[in-house]
Amino acid sequence: MTGRLDGKVAVITGGCSGIGLGTVELFVAQGAKVVAADMQAEKGQMLEKRFPDQVRFAPCDVTHESQVAAAVALAQDAFGGLDILFNNAGMGGAPNGVADMTAEGWDATFALLLRAPVLGMKHALPLMLERGGGSVINTASIAGLQAGFGPLAYSTAKAAVIHMSKCAAAELSPLKIRVNAICPGLIATSIFGASMGLPREVADQMAARVAEVGPKIQPTPKAGLPDDIARAALYLASDDSEFVTGTHIVVDGGITIGGRHAWDRAAPSPLLSAMGISPEQAEQMRAAMVAAQTQAS
Numbered sequence: 297m298t299g300r301l302d303g304k305v306a307v308i309t310g311g312c313s314g315i316g317l318g319t320v321e322l323f324v325a326q327g328a329k330v331v332a333a334d335m336q337a338e339k340g341q342m343l344e345k346r347f348p349d350q351v352r353f354a355p356c357d358v359t360h361e362s363q364v365a366a367a368v369a370l371a372q373d374a375f376g377g378l379d380i381l382f383n384n385a386g387m388g389g390a391p392n393g394v395a396d397m398t399a400e401g402w403d404a405t406f407a408l409l410l411r412a413p414v415l416g417m418k419h420a421l422p423l424m425l426e427r428g429g430g431s432v433i434n435t436a437s438i439a440g441l442q443a444g445f446g447p448l449a450y451s452t453a454k455a456a457v458i459h460m461s462k463c464a465a466a467e468l469s470p471l472k473i474r475v476n477a478i479c480p481g482l483i484a485t486s487i488f489g490a491s492m493g494l495p496r497e498v499a500d501q502m503a504a505r506v507a508e509v510g511p512k513i514q515p516t517p518k519a520g521l522p523d524d525i526a527r528a529a530l531y532l533a534s535d536d537s538e539f540v541t542g543t544h545i546v547v548d549g550g551i552t553i554g555g556r557h558a559w560d561r562a563a564p565s566p567l568l569s570a571m572g573i574s575p576e577q578a579e580q581m582r583a584a585m586v587a588a589q590t591q592a593s
Contacts, residue, residue, distance in 0.1 A: 300534040302327035305375040307368055309358050309416065310385030312339035314485035315435065318522030319382060319529050324350045326530060329375040333358070333367035334385070358385045358412035359404075368419040378423035380533045383413035384435045388487060389450040402449050409453035410460065417464060421473070429472030433532045434461050435525075436477040438548050454479075458544050465542030474541035476532050481548025482510040483520040515550035515559040 306323050310316035311332030317339075320332050324347050332343050333356035340353030352374045354367035371378040386409050390401030413434045424430030439446030440454030458477050465475035484507035489499025507519035514520075528547050531537050546552060556563040561579065568578050 298326060300326045300530065300536070301380075304328045304379040304533070305330075305371050305377050306380035306382060306533065307331045307333060307354075307371050307378060307416075307420065308382040308384060309333045309356065309364075309367070309412070310435075311382075312336040312343060312353075314487060315480065315483060315522045315525045316382075316384045317343075318526040319384065320351065322523070322526040322530055323380075323533070326534075328380070328533075329371075331367055331371045331374065333364075356385075358383075358416070359407045361415050364412065364415050365419045368416070368423065372423055377427050378420055379427055379430045380433070381416055381420040381424075381430070382433045382435075382529055382533070383416045384433075385412065386435060386487070389447060389453065391447050393448055397448065405449035406453050406456075409450065410456050413457060414460065414464075417468075417475070421468070424473050425471060430474075431533050431537070432461075432464070432468070432473065432475040433529050434475070434477045436461070436479045436544055438479050438481050438546065438552050441479060441546070442552055461544065462542045469541045474532075474537070476537070476541060477544040478525060478528050478532070479544050479546045479548065480525050481520050481546070481551045482506055482514065483522060483525060484510065485522060510549070513551070513556075514548070515553060518549065520547070520549055 301323055306328050308316050308320055308330060311320045312334035313336060320330050320343065323330050330351050331354050332340055332351055333354040334340055335357050337355055343351050344353050352370055354370045356363045356367045358364055368378060389405030389409060390397065392398060392401055417432055420432065434457050436457040437446060437454040439451040440458050443451065445451065461475050461477040468475055484503045486499035486503045488506060489502035510519045511517045524547055528545050532540065553559060557565040562575055564575050565578065
């Protein structure tokens with residue numbers, strides 16, 4: 297179905313690569329006008345050339361409030377208003393753990409991942425009120441749901457994004473502005489390599505590696521791609537989700553369902569392993585129990 301965003305105007309931060317780019321492309325295909333806010337000027341200019349009537353590029357470092365405000369203002373100046381804000385820009389942040397965390401690293405991570413979405417909403421609010429409502433989508437992460445999927449500062453900030461989205465929804469939903477979050481799982485983008493300080497070319501190669509490895513370590517045997525997140529964002533941006541607010545959608549191929557033993561019978565269960573029972577023995581025990589039940593019936 298096309299045209300789900302006809303007449304809508306969106307601002308997408310981090311819109312020139314990865315999840316943001318995939319979402320820009322999908323929103324345009326669905327009829328939206330889009331401001332792609334990003335620090336990658338060359339890629340932004342290419343987007344404008346690809347979609348000359350539907351995309352405007354806004355140079356934007358979301359840790360600077362004035363640049364966030366300018367990106368939102370461009371939606372008004374270029375397209376006449378704003379209906380959708382996708383706070384998506386992000387990086388892995390400070391890699392430090394508790395023992396070696398720095399105040400600077402912690403603050404920089406939170407400025408990017410948590411403060412920026414709040415300021416985006418602040419500046420989007422007046423324009424959305426003029427349109428009679430709107431939709432805010434914040435990129436969180438499965439790292440905000442469970443330990444082990446990201447560094448300390450990143451994971452804590454993403455957990456805060458989930459709760460911030462709920463609190464903002466409580467404030468804004470009576471004004472017909474919905475606020476929701478998306479928690480991506482392992483998505484094949486360059487964020488993993490870029491967060492390690494690798495050059496863009498090497499980071500892109502790591503994205504290909506994630507696409508290769510992802511299907512092997514999650515229940516759903518396919519790579520997580522930017523389009524998977526873009527489609528979730530489309531749902532939250534469109535009128536299809538007009539009764540959905542204050543929640544988060546997990547798009548992760550099932551990786552947070554549980555440990556590997558929960559979905560892969562060949563994987564050892566920690567409990568059974570502690571009892572000295574191998575997966576093969578466990579399967580034999582299960583088969584024997586099923587056979588006994590069948591005979592009893």
